[in-house]
Amino acid sequence: MKTVFSGIQPTGKVHLGNFLGAIKNWVHLSNVENKNFFCVVDLHSITTHPDPMELKSNIEQTLKLLIAAGINLDNSIIYAQSSVPQHAYLSWILSSFCQVGELQRMTQYKEKADSLGSHAGIFTYPVLMASDILIHKANEVPVGDDQTQHLELTRNIAERFNNKYGDVFPLPEKSSGKSGARLMSLKHPDSKMSKSSDDINGTIYFDDDKDTIMKKFKSSVTDSDDIIQYNLSEKKGISNLIDIYASINGMSHKEVEKTFMDSRYGEFKMAVGECVAEYLNPINLKFIELEKENISEIVKINLQEAQASAELTIQEVNNILGL
Numbered sequence: 001m002k003t004v005f006s007g008i009q010p011t012g013k014v015h016l017g018n019f020l021g022a023i024k025n026w027v028h029l030s031n032v033e034n035k036n037f038f039c040v041v042d043l044h045s046i047t048t049h050p051d052p053m054e055l056k057s058n059i060e061q062t063l064k065l066l067i068a069a070g071i072n073l074d075n076s077i078i079y080a081q082s083s084v085p086q087h088a089y090l091s092w093i094l095s096s097f098c099q100v101g102e103l104q105r106m107t108q109y110k111e112k113a114d115s116l117g118s119h120a121g122i123f124t125y126p127v128l129m130a131s132d133i134l135i136h137k138a139n140e141v142p143v144g145d146d147q148t149q150h151l152e153l154t155r156n157i158a159e160r161f162n163n164k165y166g167d168v169f170p171l172p173e174k175s176s177g178k179s180g181a182r183l184m185s186l187k188h189p190d191s192k193m194s195k196s197s198d199d200i201n202g203t204i205y206f207d208d209d210k211d212t213i214m215k216k217f218k219s220s221v222t223d224s225d226d227i228i229q230y231n232l233s234e235k236k237g238i239s240n241l242i243d244i245y246a247s248i249n250g251m252s253h254k255e256v257e258k259t260f261m262d263s264r265y266g267e268f269k270m271a272v273g274e275c276v277a278e279y280l281n282p283i284n285l286k287f288i289e290l291e292k293e294n295i296s297e298i299v300k301i302n303l304q305e306a307q308a309s310a311e312l313t314i315q316e317v318n319n320i321l322g323l
């Protein structure tokens, strides 16, 4: 049986990129015979110094959103990272198997160091991420394309540890869908769709109502030649819309082009907006229902399983290292 691990930060509002790049694939994997761990990585969020009350509420909201999205809890464990301190413990151990130069080369570190000001938390963030993945000995990590470099680093760290101490960690593989792995802003198709609030019209949030979604797609930035064709180098805006439509409808980019070959951009934008609203609406309704519910029993059971799995790895690693 394969072990799957992935994580999402509980800062900012979950957006369509998070869904199509990650959560949609988690839902799929949770319905296959895997052992799945989906983690709200709250320790990672500390790097942005969030408001404590807001963080607390976001952690619970994100757990509820994972349930609302349809993750099958019969063979998946959802939990908050800080409730399993073994993640941080392993991170310290693995930091001795990671080169400073590797961390300096991380694109996300360079971007974040520019905007947040440099501190050691942003710098060592990828080591904690490696420990998230390796603590449960995951084989597969379903993430968006922006995490590729972090996954490569995780494999390097695991390999270095294994070379010294034997086959302890599997080398985890990244998995992504054929489409949706890198959604771009609807307003600035050169930049990734992201949680940052300065681009609210370029980002579709999970709780946007249908009117808002349609307005955002209507005003999305495209080129002016009115040909619905996937071409990432010259037609970034329309390619992004094709990618979104393809991901939600399980189609290839070519199939989307063919379906809309006689349509104009205006019509296509509305079709994309419609399918996004149809995809997000049931998730949002379920989330609203769950907001009123107390999920502490679900959280408790999941947490016990996550702690037990993490503790097994820590015991093994401690023995191997002579601790």
Ligand code: TYM
Pocket (backbone or CB within 6 Å): 005, 006, 007, 008, 009, 010, 017, 018, 019, 020, 021, 022, 041, 044, 128, 129, 132, 133, 141, 142, 143, 144, 145, 146, 147, 180, 181, 182, 183, 184, 192, 193, 194
């Ligand atoms: P985070 O919280 O930024 O994003 C969660 C997931 O959403 C994906 N994603 C996107 N996919 C497509 N298009 C986009 N515009 C887009 N924006 C975000 C991300 O690729 C991710 O899969 N470092 C991670 C969290 C993390 C993690 C881990 C992930 C910590 N430890 C271990 C996997 C395994 C992050 O900040 O994701």
